[in-house]
Amino acid sequence: MLILFLFGIILGQAASLKVSMKTHWSGGVTGSFCIPITQDLHGWKAHLIFDHVINKLDVSTCIAEKKQGGKEFVLTNKPFNKEEHVGDKLCVDFVGHTDSDINPTATVSIEGMDGSGSSFSHTTALYFTMEFFSPGGDRGLYDYSKPLANSILFYNAQRSGKLPANNPIKWRGDSALKDGSDVGVDLTGGWYDAGDHVKFGLPMAATAHLLLWSYIQWPDAYSSTSLTDKFFDMIKWPLDYFLKCWIPSKNEFYMQVGNGDDDHHFWGRAEDMKMARPSLKNTASKPGSDVAGETAAAMAAGSIAFKKRDHAYSTKLLTAAKSLYVFAKTYTGKYSQSVQGAGQFYSSSGYTDELCEAAIWLYRATKDQKYLNDAKGFVETAWAWALSWDDKKVACQLMLYQETQDDMAGKAVIGFMKSWLPGGGITYTPCGLAWRDQWGSTRYAANTAFLALMAADAGLEATKYRKWAQSQINYILGQNKQCFSYVIGFGKKFPRNPHHRSASCPMIPAPCSEANLHSSGPSPHILVGALVGGPDAKGAYTDKREDYVHNEVACDYNSGFHSALAGLIHLTHTKSLPRADTPKCPCSVH
Structure with a gap:
């Protein structure tokens, strides 16, 4: 059985993707998400919302704006990834800085994905790229x-x-x-x-x-x-x-x-x-x-x-x-x-x-x-x-x-x-x-x-x-x-x-x-x-x-x-x- 820390949810209209963030240490958390693009976007904003305060978010592929005292970050495209087309995947890696060792949960949504200003309405997944093992036996300990x-x-x-x-x-x-x-x-x-x-x-x-x-x-x-x-x-x-x-x-x-x-x-x-x-x-x-x-x-x-x-x-x-x-x-x-x-x-x-x-x-x-x-x-x-x-x-x-x-x-x-x-x-x-x-x-x-x-x-x-x-x-x-x-x-x-x-x-x-x-x-x-x-x-x-x-x-x-x-x-x-x-x-x- 492969454990990927992959959390996929079939989402209804205007739903956000909920993810349990289990990758954490004293002073930070880390993760990444990949959202399949279901309609052409000419500039985009994603809302990443945490249940704990994140002091700072390091992310290289978009601009992160801190909201609600650190419980929300609005992620806005950079010029190189402004255009997203059907069939693409919007992938973002991030590192969050915290005051202690916390285990937050988070949701993410993209504005206007379904054409009504709501979040996406399809099966998708937010995943952490950090942990990939299988148990022992003839398949080996890890997914190599x-x-x-x-x-x-x-x-x-x-x-x-x-x-x-x-x-x-x-x-x-x-x-x-x-x-x-x-x-x-x-x-x-x-x-x-x-x-x-x-x-x-x-x-x-x-x-x-x-x-x-x-x-x-x-x-x-x-x-x-x-x-x-x-x-x-x-x-x-x-x-x-x-x-x-x-x-x-x-x-x-x-x-x-x-x-x-x-x-x-x-x-x-x-x-x-x-x-x-x-x-x-x-x-x-x-x-x-x-x-x-x-x-x-x-x-x-x-x-x-x-x-x-x-x-x-x-x-x-x-x-x-x-x-x-x-x-x-x-x-x-x-x-x-x-x-x-x-x-x-x-x-x-x-x-x-x-x-x-x-x-x-x-x-x-x-x-x-x-x-x-x-x-x-x-x-x-x-x-x-x-x-x-x-x-x-x-x-x-x-x-x-x-x-x-x-x-x-x-x-x-x-x-x-x-x-x-x-x-x-x-x-x-x-x-x-x-x-x-x-x-x-x-x-x-x-x-x-x-x-x-x-x-x-x-x-x-x-x-x-x-x-x-x-x-x-x-x-x-x-x-x-x-x-x-x-x-x-x-x-x-x-x-x-x-x-x-x-x-x-x-x-x-x-x-x-x-x-x-x-x-x-x-x-x-x-x-x-x-x-x-x-x-x-x-x-x-x-x-x-x-x-x-x-x-x-x-x-x-x-x-x-x-x-x-x-x-x-x-x-x-x-x-x-x-x-x-x-x-x-x-x-x-x-």
């Missing part, structure tokens, strides 16, 4: 489809460039529209890396690669949750950017836009950036086999994903992947050593793992034996420290095992997993999170959970790995002593102060500066779907925007987590998800 859908929203919030008409993140606008102008190349688009606004090629390509791998392995995870179109819309954003970055006629590959130091001295919206954004490139004399190889892998995987959906685009990706792989393989070197200013934030430890990934994906896309032979030459036998944006040797080993059943590769994957499972030497928090490093502890656990699910599909220790992966993802989603979710917008308690510039800024034209970094209040915008860095080795975590070690978000942080969710949804969909082991610190809310 919701955080998967929300992860797509997070990636959409990271978009750079000219945003499309269907942009779902209303507090984001066009930005960095002159990227590449310093070199006469259009380098607009792509994803901002984290809470900052640099476009780092290596982690962006690593992110796209894992996301595409999850779709290719588990397409039913997306189709069964109606997320296929949203996935392709999301993943095309970095792929289009990668195509712009590679200029084969000149052997030039642009692998970074923006200067990390200059960017990190600016706290504000992406839309307000005024600093120079230099474009950095690899060439034959300044090679970057790592970033070029990883990007080739992502484009080759993209060509497979798009083959049935858009054959011409698939061919374009494959052609680019082939030539970029030749460039990466011919002119070898680490990008962070070749180009001054490129490795300060994402320094590369090597490039054979990225070349291996590129070779395997090109083999999968073409079935040309030469690529598989290359991969066999690039694969390493050592156990990996982790699966990360930098170290992909275990991913290479697993993919080679998938293709050839190579015994050495299989043993390397099993050895890696042995080092991560209990008793293998890795640190565990008191409540059971496999803790590799203070920088993105949830990221490393989720990446390994994804790899475990992929290894299980390959026939390696299937039940053991699936149970373990499920335990790690469940911990991240809130199955811990504090019942705390490290995914923004999921669960009753989740981070409200991520280290993310744009989310910390109020809507334009209100000013934003470093004062917003140090503000003690929740971020004005809920960065739905983002996975924060996570707890320390003792399981402690503080929701503090200034703490970029534990409260940073990043594209690569979400990649393994997102992909592991897809694997768990596939197992649920195919009724093959094993019952999870009893957690060390079960959340009492269940």
